[in-house]
Amino acid sequence: MAVAPPLLEAEDLAIRIGGRWLCCEFSLTLRPGECLALLGPNGAGKTTLLHTLAGLRPPGAGEVRVGGKPYAAWPGGTVACFRGLLAQQQPDHFAASVLDTVLVGRHPHLGRWDWESAEDLRIARAALAAVGLDGFEARDVLTLSGGERQRVAIAALLAQQPQLLLLDEPLNHLDLHYQVAVLELFRREAASGRAVVMVMHDINLAARYADHVILLDGKGGVEAGSAAQILQAPRLSHAFGHPLRAVADGVRTFFIPD
């Protein structure tokens, strides 16, 4: 069976911010169906790395390719139909309905003079239903709770229908139920031929849902590999600067801070 072409490749990628190297050179390849978790302590550069993978800032060294092409080779704005970003925060400056906010995800698919079609509305409503927000269409985003607002942002990303989903802390503000529901949702997205990169804080959820892990230690060190390889108590303890213990219940292994 032929291997599907990768959706995301990073080659000898290194990130620099304000003269400081946040991570030294590493390479990664992400194919359809795969899920990658970015882990690391606060300020280690997870978001900066994610934005670099999203093509929103130039790499310090190396190259990022999406769909086999570097970002510069995608003509103006078309890459937004291929890769989508869930930002860490959802800044709302003006009142807007939930449906309008989700429809913003359709922007890259529409021509300059197009208005959203019935099909776009259907996609947006389906995206809202997928995050358990059916019936919220007319609500003002400014009146939503943090968790509801986060799910609206996820729905907007789903409405964008990208092949490559880059998620900055997708579990922000979500309760336990929706944390699992959202991760299951992204796993299903991956199973349908997409690829997912997510910045995470919960090591145990990463262990359960990610195929690959990139672990940043905040001092320039990067470890990249399969989840089983990287998620080891000594490596995690080193990266997070706090001792962790691995506890197995016979089904899964859990990491608990000592």
Added chain:
Amino acid sequence: MASTITAAGRAAMSLPGSRRAMFALAGLALTGLLCLLWALAAGEIAVPLVGVLDALSGHGDDMQAAIVRELRLPRAVAAFACGGLLALAGALMQVLLRNPLADPYVLGISGGAAVGALAAMTFGLVSWMVDGAAFAGALAAMALVFGLSRGEGAWTQTRLLLTGVIVAAGCGAVVSMMLALAPDTRVQSMLFWLMGDASGAARPWPALALLALGLLVAMPFSRDLNVLARGELGARALGVPVERLRLLVYVLASLLTAVSVTQVGSVGFVGLVVPHLIRLALGNDQRLLLPAATLAGGALLTAADTAARTMIAPMQLPVGVLTALIGVPVFLFLLVRHPR
């Protein structure tokens, strides 16, 4: 009656986006037209509607035709154009700065224009020179704010806003100084200029043409602006060329403001309140908001200017006072009616 209006409003809300926009814009265009007709008909010598239409088509009573065509038409067109310019510029600034409190003057453009205009008045220059000095002052303030806020290539809207507010404050100090030093005979015309006054508008057609041009330039980017209004990072991720768009919006909004200030002085309130009124009534879709605010701003300033010259005739009020007197209660009413 009231329930009919609500029902019509609800029906309009449930229409698909583009049809609803057409519905709303047609209503606003009609309102604008009615305001213009009122401006042409009302005054010390009331001209009946038939007389107005005759005058516009070049027939009828000579004196009525002269009053309508040579006195009232330029002033009404100037008021309409400048109301539209200010509302459009205000709507653009609010998206650019992502700040609902932004108005066309927040970046110091009216301050620069005021310094120019009052300096010209101090030296007793004629009206077209005052206009020229106001325009030059506006452009100078715009260049100054833009240059200063562009540290290290990137500019954040906070930096832009702060620079604009500081430049505006500096201009305000210079204006106060000129008012204090000006001879009494000139102070009243200076105050009228500062409050905004359409009585001197003799050449309104370029402003109207610029309004149409500005709207034509902004409309193709209106959905991009919708995305930008929701945050810069998200807009970049959705493929909006944020840097270029912000530059375009900044230059466009500044030029529109400069033209309006040159024409009628710094009329307040239209640029802040009209975009908010439209947003409260029709939502924050720039595809509808930009043209709707333009029409509503034009209608409001035309009506306010007509009221300003007829309310206590033969005395005239500066139109800027009227826009505030109309705008404040309407705005507060809408805010109270729309609890969050």
